[in-house]
Amino acid sequence: MYLLYSIVSLLVLLAALPYFLYEALRHKKYIGSLGQRLGYLPVSFNLDGDESIWVHAVSVGEVLAARPLIAELRERYPHLRLFLSTTTLSGQQLARRNLSDVDGVFYFPFDWAFTVRRTMDLAKPRLFVMMETEIWPNVLHECRRRGVKTVVVNGRISHRSYPRYRLVKPFFRRVLADVDRFCVQGEETARRLIGLGADPSRITITGSLKFDSLNVSPTPNRGPERVLRFFRISANRPVIVAGSTLKGEEAAVIRAFNRVRQKGGNALLILAARHPERFGEVERLCRHEGLATIRRSELPIDAEPRADAVILDTIGELAQIYQIATAVFVGGSLVPAGGHNILEPALFGKPIMFGPHMENFGEIADEFLANGAAIQVTTQRELEEAMVALMDDPVRRARLGAAARALVDANRGAKDKTLAVITSLLPTQERQTAVVRPFRLVH
Numbered sequence: 131m132y133l134l135y136s137i138v139s140l141l142v143l144l145a146a147l148p149y150f151l152y153e154a155l156r157h158k159k160y161i162g163s164l165g166q167r168l169g170y171l172p173v174s175f176n177l178d179g180d181e182s183i184w185v186h187a188v189s190v191g192e193v194l195a196a197r198p199l200i201a202e203l204r205e206r207y208p209h210l211r212l213f214l215s216t217t218t219l220s221g222q223q224l225a226r227r228n229l230s231d232v233d234g235v236f237y238f239p240f241d242w243a244f245t246v247r248r249t250m251d252l253a254k255p256r257l258f259v260m261m262e263t264e265i266w267p268n269v270l271h272e273c274r275r276r277g278v279k280t281v282v283v284n285g286r287i288s289h290r291s292y293p294r295y296r297l298v299k300p301f302f303r304r305v306l307a308d309v310d311r312f313c314v315q316g317e318e319t320a321r322r323l324i325g326l327g328a329d330p331s332r333i334t335i336t337g338s339l340k341f342d343s344l345n346v347s348p349t350p351n352r353g354p355e356r357v358l359r360f361f362r363i364s365a366n367r368p369v370i371v372a373g374s375t376l377k378g379e380e381a382a383v384i385r386a387f388n389r390v391r392q393k394g395g396n397a398l399l400i401l402a403a404r405h406p407e408r409f410g411e412v413e414r415l416c417r418h419e420g421l422a423t424i425r426r427s428e429l430p431i432d433a434e435p436r437a438d439a440v441i442l443d444t445i446g447e448l449a450q451i452y453q454i455a456t457a458v459f460v461g462g463s464l465v466p467a468g469g470h471n472i473l474e475p476a477l478f479g480k481p482i483m484f485g486p487h488m489e490n491f492g493e494i495a496d497e498f499l500a501n502g503a504a505i506q507v508t509t510q511r512e513l514e515e516a517m518v519a520l521m522d523d524p525v526r527r528a529r530l531g532a533a534a535r536a537l538v539d540a541n542r543g544a545k546d547k548t549l550a551v552i553t554s555l556l557p558t559q560e561r562q563t564a565v566v567r568p569f570r571l572v573h
Contacts, residue, residue: 131301131304132243132267132268132271135267135268135301136241136242136243136268139240139241139242140242163219163222163237166236166237166239167237167238167239167240167245168239168240168245168248169239169240169244169245169246169247169248169249170248171236171249171252171253173252175234175236175252175253176211176213176234176252176253176254179254180210180211180254181210181211181254181255181256182210182211182212182213182233182253182254182255182256183203183207183210183211183212183213183255183256183257183259183556184213184214184215184253184255184257184258184259185199185200185203185212185213185214185215185232185259185261186214186215186216186238186258186259186260186261186264187214187215187216187221187225187261188216188217188218188221188261188262188264189216189217189218189220189221190218190220190221190224190445190446191340191470191471192216192221192261192262192284193214193216193221193224193225193228193229194224194340194343194449195261195262195284195338195339195340195343196214196261196283196339196343197228197229197343198339198342198343198545199259199283199339199545199548199549200212200214200229200231200232201231202545202549203231203549203552204231204232206549206553206558207556207558210256210257211233211234212231212232212233213232213233213234213235213236213253213255214229214232214234214235214236215235215236215237215238216235216237216238217237217238220406220445222235222237223445223446224445224446227446228446236249239269241266241267241268241269242268243268243271243272246268246269246272247272250272250273250276250278255273255278256278256279256556257278257279257280257281257552257555257556258270258273258278258279258280258281259280259281259283259552260280260281260282260283261283261284262282262283262284262285262286263285263286263287263288263291264282265282265302265305265306265309267301267305267308270305270308270309271305271308273308274308279310279555279556280308280309280310280311281309281310281311281312281313281551281552281555282309282311282312282313282314283313283339283548283552284313284314284315284336284338284339284340284544284548285312285313285314285315285319285323286314286315286316286319286490286493287319287322287323287326288468288489288490288492289489289492290468290489291489292322292325292326295322295326296325296326299326299327302326302327303326303327303328306323306326306327306328306329307327307329309328309332310332310555311332311333311334311551311552311554311555312328312332312333312334313334313336313544313547313548313551314333314334314335314336315335315336315337315338315493315494315544316335316337316338316493317335318492318493319493320333320335334547334551336544336547336548336551337541337543337544337547338473338493338494338541338544339544339545339548340471340473340494341473341538341541341542341543341544342542342543342544342545344473344474344477344538357426357444357447357450357451358450358451358453358454359431359432360426360429360430360431360432360433360435361400361429361434361435361440361451361454362432362433362434363398363434363435363454364396364434367395367396367397367398367434368390368395368397368398368456368457368521369397369398369399369400369454369455369456370383370387370390370397370398370399370400370455370456370457370458370459370517370521371400371402371448371451371452371454371455371457371458371459371475372399372400372401372402372458372459372461373402373448373451373452373458373459373460373461373470373474373475374402374403374404374448374460374461374462374470374471375401375402375403375404375412375459375461375462376403376404376405376461376462376465376467377408377411377465378464378465379461379462379464379465379485380401380403380412380415380416381415381419381510382464382510382513382514383399383401383459383461383513384399384415384416384419384421384439385419385510385514386510386513386514386517386518387399387421387439387517388419388420388421389514389517389518390517390518390521391438393518393521393522397438397521398435398437398438398439398440399416399421399438399439399440400439400440400442400451400455401416401439401440401441401442402442402448402451403441403442404461404462404470406443406445409425409441409443412441413425413441416438416439416441421437421438421439422436422437422438422439423437423438423439423440423441424436424437424439424440424441425440425441425443426440426441426442426443426444426447427443427444448474449474452474452475452477452478452480453478455475455478455480456480456521456527457480457481457483457517457520457521457527458475458480458481458482458483459482459483459484459513459517460472460475460482460483460484462487462490463484463485463486463487463488464484464485464486464487464507464510464513465485465487466487467487468487468488468489468490468491469484469485469487469488469489469490469491469495470490470491471491472484472491472494472495472498472504472534473494473538475534476498476503476534476535476537476538477535477538478531478535479531479532479534479535480531480534481504481505481520481526481527481530481531481534482498482503482504482505482530482534483504483505483506483507483513483516483517483520484504484505484506484507485506485507485508485513486506486507486508488506497537498533498534498537501533501536501537502529502530502533503530503533503534503536503537504530504534505520505530
């Protein structure tokens with residue numbers, strides 16, 4: 131079955147090859163990473179052949195969620211090297227720029243036996259940590275063959291992906307058997323894993339690491355927060371931040387923003403498209419809709435933006451930008467893409483809006499809605515109405531923001547639970563005080 135899986139994955143890659151070639155030629159993506167994806171890491175990557183902990187985080191969101199865990203792993207396992215792999219270019223850039231605790235950053239190999247073995251021969255992991263939904267059959271199979279411990283961290287299986295996994299349940303049950311422990315965000319994911327054949331005794335509900343990854347005590351004008359010096363906003367100027375938007379969402383956001391502008395005032399829209407290659411497209415769209423538009427990289431420091439809209443054409447600054455928002459729309463949710471992280475604006479007590487497609491953050495989104503900490507809209511028209519109403523109602527904004535921040539504070543602790551599970555797999559000399567009980571399904 132593993133051979134069949136490898137053949138199918140190769141055929142899928144070949145079918146997608148025209149897209150990758152287009153992206154490589156148009157946006158210079160994938161070209162520099164091909165060697166590493168084929169398992170060819172530089173010999174200097176691990177010159178002495180030291181044993182390591184290998185953490186895999188797909189993109190920006192997973193890298194950010196992994197930060198507090200990585201810092202603790204560095205402290206608890208000083209005798210092991212610490213490597214991080216990503217799948218996307220943006221995740222790679224963020225990791226290289228912001229993660230000082232890792233010994234090396236590289237691109238995750240294609241999930242074929244020969245590429246995986248080549249990578250492992252150099253990385254020499256004793257523990258393989260997968261963030262969220264990263265289940266790679268050949269990687270896990272090779273880890274089992276070599277005696278490498280494996281753990282899924284911050285695990286989740288969305289409502290959208292669950293039916294696809296069920297289609298290959300016999301194979302997926304074998305794959306899940308190669309995972310030593312699952313640290314999952316909530317009961318629904320635990321139930322889905324059990325439904326796919328995972329051993330309940332290997333599952334622990336830890337909550338979401340994204341709560342613990344949030345920076346509670348920002349230090350103005352230092353590190354990433356320097357970006358706020360480019361946004362010296364007047365106290366009475368409304369700011370709407372649309373974060374991680376996808377194609378088809380910006381037009382709806384701009385129309386809603388223009389309705390806010392029609393009611394008077396000097397509102398500012400900050401648009402952060404999810405994919406860097408779309409920055410130019412979003413800028414042109416803003417100008418076409420009559421907005422005076424500037425890019426974040428063109429803003430003068432220590433001044434208020436003299437524009438109607440700012441395109442956030444930088445990586446890793448969105449979380450800090452949420453601090454100046456009057457209201458927030460979190461993208462990837464008005465179109466069927468599974469949604470994006472709503473915790474970053476929640477940390478700063480901001481009123482949050484999102485669309486109907488929040489499958490990737492379903493448990494968190496449901497909790498926010500149940501506690502009156504967010505607004506969900508289903509159509510572009512509803513987004514317009516919600517945004518206008520919210521900007522007219524400071525009391526409701528304050529109530530939503532306070533409820534969002536309260537949820538963030540109440541849900542911390544996933545990091546310690548996760549570390550307890552990891553320590554049970556890879557013991558340290560430290561005495562562990564946290565107690566973690568396996569998940570048991572109650573009928």
